[in-house]
Amino acid sequence: MTAVQFIPGSSVAEYLSLVRRKNPLIHCVTNEVVQEITANVLLAAGASPAMVVGEGEAEDFVGICDGLSINVGTPFSMRVQIMKAAARKARELGKPWILDPVAAGALVWRDKIIFELMRTGPDVIRGNASEIKFLAGQGSGGKGVDSMDSSDSALQAAVELAEHYSSIVVVTGRTDYITDGTTTYSAEGGNPLITKVVGTGCSLSTLIAAFISSTDSKLEAAAACCAYVKKASEKAASDSKGPGSFHAAYLDALYNLKPEDFNA
Amino acid sequence: MTAVQFIPGSSVAEYLSLVRRKNPLIHCVTNEVVQEITANVLLAAGASPAMVVGEGEAEDFVGICDGLSINVGTPFSMRVQIMKAAARKARELGKPWILDPVAAGALVWRDKIIFELMRTGPDVIRGNASEIKFLAGQGSGGKGVDSMDSSDSALQAAVELAEHYSSIVVVTGRTDYITDGTTTYSAEGGNPLITKVVGTGCSLSTLIAAFISSTDSKLEAAAACCAYVKKASEKAASDSKGPGSFHAAYLDALYNLKPEDFNA
Amino acid sequence: MTAVQFIPGSSVAEYLSLVRRKNPLIHCVTNEVVQEITANVLLAAGASPAMVVGEGEAEDFVGICDGLSINVGTPFSMRVQIMKAAARKARELGKPWILDPVAAGALVWRDKIIFELMRTGPDVIRGNASEIKFLAGQGSGGKGVDSMDSSDSALQAAVELAEHYSSIVVVTGRTDYITDGTTTYSAEGGNPLITKVVGTGCSLSTLIAAFISSTDSKLEAAAACCAYVKKASEKAASDSKGPGSFHAAYLDALYNLKPEDFNA
Numbered sequence: 001m002t003a004v005q006f007i008p009g010s011s012v013a014e015y016l017s018l019v020r021r022k023n024p025l026i027h028c029v030t031n032e033v034v035q036e037i038t039a040n041v042l043l044a045a046g047a048s049p050a051m052v053v054g055e056g057e058a059e060d061f062v063g064i065c066d067g068l069s070i071n072v073g074t075p076f077s078m079r080v081q082i083m084k085a086a087a088r089k090a091r092e093l094g095k096p097w098i099l100d101p102v103a104a105g106a107l108v109w110r111d112k113i114i115f116e117l118m119r120t121g122p123d124v125i126r127g128n129a130s131e132i133k134f135l136a137g138q139g140s141g142g143k144g145v146d147s148m149d150s151s152d153s154a155l156q157a158a159v160e161l162a163e164h165y166s167s168i169v170v171v172t173g174r175t176d177y178i179t180d181g182t183t184t185y186s187a188e189g190g191n192p193l194i195t196k197v198v199g200t201g202c203s204l205s206t207l208i209a210a211f212i213s214s215t216d217s218k219l220e221a222a223a224a225c226c227a228y229v230k231k232a233s234e235k236a237a238s239d240s241k242g243p244g245s246f247h248a249a250y251l252d253a254l255y256n257l258k259p260e261d262f263n264a
Numbered sequence: 265m266t267a268v269q270f271i272p273g274s275s276v277a278e279y280l281s282l283v284r285r286k287n288p289l290i291h292c293v294t295n296e297v298v299q300e301i302t303a304n305v306l307l308a309a310g311a312s313p314a315m316v317v318g319e320g321e322a323e324d325f326v327g328i329c330d331g332l333s334i335n336v337g338t339p340f341s342m343r344v345q346i347m348k349a350a351a352r353k354a355r356e357l358g359k360p361w362i363l364d365p366v367a368a369g370a371l372v373w374r375d376k377i378i379f380e381l382m383r384t385g386p387d388v389i390r391g392n393a394s395e396i397k398f399l400a401g402q403g404s405g406g407k408g409v410d411s412m413d414s415s416d417s418a419l420q421a422a423v424e425l426a427e428h429y430s431s432i433v434v435v436t437g438r439t440d441y442i443t444d445g446t447t448t449y450s451a452e453g454g455n456p457l458i459t460k461v462v463g464t465g466c467s468l469s470t471l472i473a474a475f476i477s478s479t480d481s482k483l484e485a486a487a488a489c490c491a492y493v494k495k496a497s498e499k500a501a502s503d504s505k506g507p508g509s510f511h512a513a514y515l516d517a518l519y520n521l522k523p524e525d526f527n528a
Numbered sequence: 529m530t531a532v533q534f535i536p537g538s539s540v541a542e543y544l545s546l547v548r549r550k551n552p553l554i555h556c557v558t559n560e561v562v563q564e565i566t567a568n569v570l571l572a573a574g575a576s577p578a579m580v581v582g583e584g585e586a587e588d589f590v591g592i593c594d595g596l597s598i599n600v601g602t603p604f605s606m607r608v609q610i611m612k613a614a615a616r617k618a619r620e621l622g623k624p625w626i627l628d629p630v631a632a633g634a635l636v637w638r639d640k641i642i643f644e645l646m647r648t649g650p651d652v653i654r655g656n657a658s659e660i661k662f663l664a665g666q667g668s669g670g671k672g673v674d675s676m677d678s679s680d681s682a683l684q685a686a687v688e689l690a691e692h693y694s695s696i697v698v699v700t701g702r703t704d705y706i707t708d709g710t711t712t713y714s715a716e717g718g719n720p721l722i723t724k725v726v727g728t729g730c731s732l733s734t735l736i737a738a739f740i741s742s743t744d745s746k747l748e749a750a751a752a753c754c755a756y757v758k759k760a761s762e763k764a765a766s767d768s769k770g771p772g773s774f775h776a777a778y779l780d781a782l783y784n785l786k787p788e789d790f791n792a
Contacts, residue, residue, distance in 0.1 A: 339585075460572060
């Protein structure tokens, strides 16, 4: 069994401070549905979003950005070529990049795309329990984007996946686990209302790109990001009456939370 | 003249309960503008959205989903091929699907696409008065997406269209009419502020897909969906100060309304 | 040094009244990220949005719309062809159109697209200081979409650009400048929180299209639009707790502000 440690509040404070100070520019090749919330989450947290998907510029922009986020939520051939080219370039230039393997295991065509991207060496893979278990060769994947499994059930799969791909793996759910195969952190809290707002998971992946682009301690930074989002989710739930007001309150909370709020 | 009956509150309660219990997975091939609100409306109501548009997976996903929603708000050739293939597959597999013929009558190229999709046998066609009248061979269509006509003026066109295509036709406006050509329901109420929020009409169509995917009584389910949305719109208007706060309050209302709220 | 005059409140009232009365239909070929907020800003202000990007209809729709807005935030080849065709058609038919040269100077491929569009004769070019300075041959452009420079530093560049292209140039920032090379207006106020909400700049460009489509006094109308948005931004900031609630409050303010609110 893997030993799991909480990410301490002092680490959350430290890595959130770095994001606020460095204002990393994140190259987002994400799905059609979540582009606006993804940009707004980055802005609220203190990073800068840029969605660059043109045939003549998506690769070049890897050289300009601080980190890259790739999300296969709505893949189509033209966009998949951009994803692959950007991922290869990130690898070549040593820029950190994260893969969000949305709905892995549900559709054969998509799974091939996901596995090809995984072989291009993402620094972080972030998924829900169904996705991570499928990628680790367990289970059969989710029904669309909904996870059927608790994150606890995917912890061992996350560790194995991290070892196999020499990558950080983040499996999110009621508890988030963040592992590099050797060290495993957890982040707890949050509120289930967040699952009723589209793009909160996808934008978390992109926000992790901002956190890992601001430091060399990528595992701790990814875990800090998860804890920060859990706290924002709790705050938002206490300020809202349903998923519509939650969405606004969540962005407000990401914006208003300060590093010192985690030092208590 | 067609006899029109109100959809009773007990039916709204019944079909909303079914959506909440069955949590139908809806395959959305919709326009670029409304993807986020469409997903959020489905989530708030108790269904699951999936936007799947890839060349290698959109057809396959018809076999996985519970219902399909096609919206031609921003058609372009590549996406139109996906719409046609998904619609044909839905027909082949007997999966329910709905067509939202946005701006029918305004542009010749789009009209050809719409008529081809209509010949693929949608279970439901949902439009505003201008669109429905144009499709029934009356009037000249709308200026863009705005309806020039009241829904009352399109009732007869809706009935004829339903008969001609053996489809359910929903024409929305101040009063919504839901007809299969023989039986016609109406849903009243709502608030005009909803017309100042983009995607509320488009997402209603997709929500109807969720309702009709949960039962064999598709006509009653479609009418129940309209009445549920009217009520959420009224509640949202009373909780908001303009279209921005309405948007959030509308999602909150869809989420918070319970079947028993319609049994009174 | 260019003489600068404030746009008077009576002009803001006048041009806002025209938009509310004429309800101009704006053809938006904009970026993937901001489509929803763009449509909602137009609706809240009293205009009508239409996103038409199909190969067989984007040009034809120029003949139907009252004005065209082109934004190169997320260009890709297929969409760039649509932009060029729509811009040429607008020029041919004498329909007003605006160009938002997002991130000009950051990427060579995009810059070529921008300069080709500029040669097609936009009525208005709207950018931040970095973009306008780059287009005028000064500076090196911005890091992604963030402006590095204050709008004051770009005033001279805006005037020169306006003269060179016989176009109105709007450079936005803490102070907005609106110039045709001879007469220059300014609009002041606003709130920096608006920079934390994606699409507020892009949707301002599209809203300027609505204002200039409602009158022949395009310079004054563009300036009036900027002043209206500054006021809505101030109102929204006073009603919100962060960027999430600002977004909703901003749309509410655009909707609730009346022409007479500017006559005081």
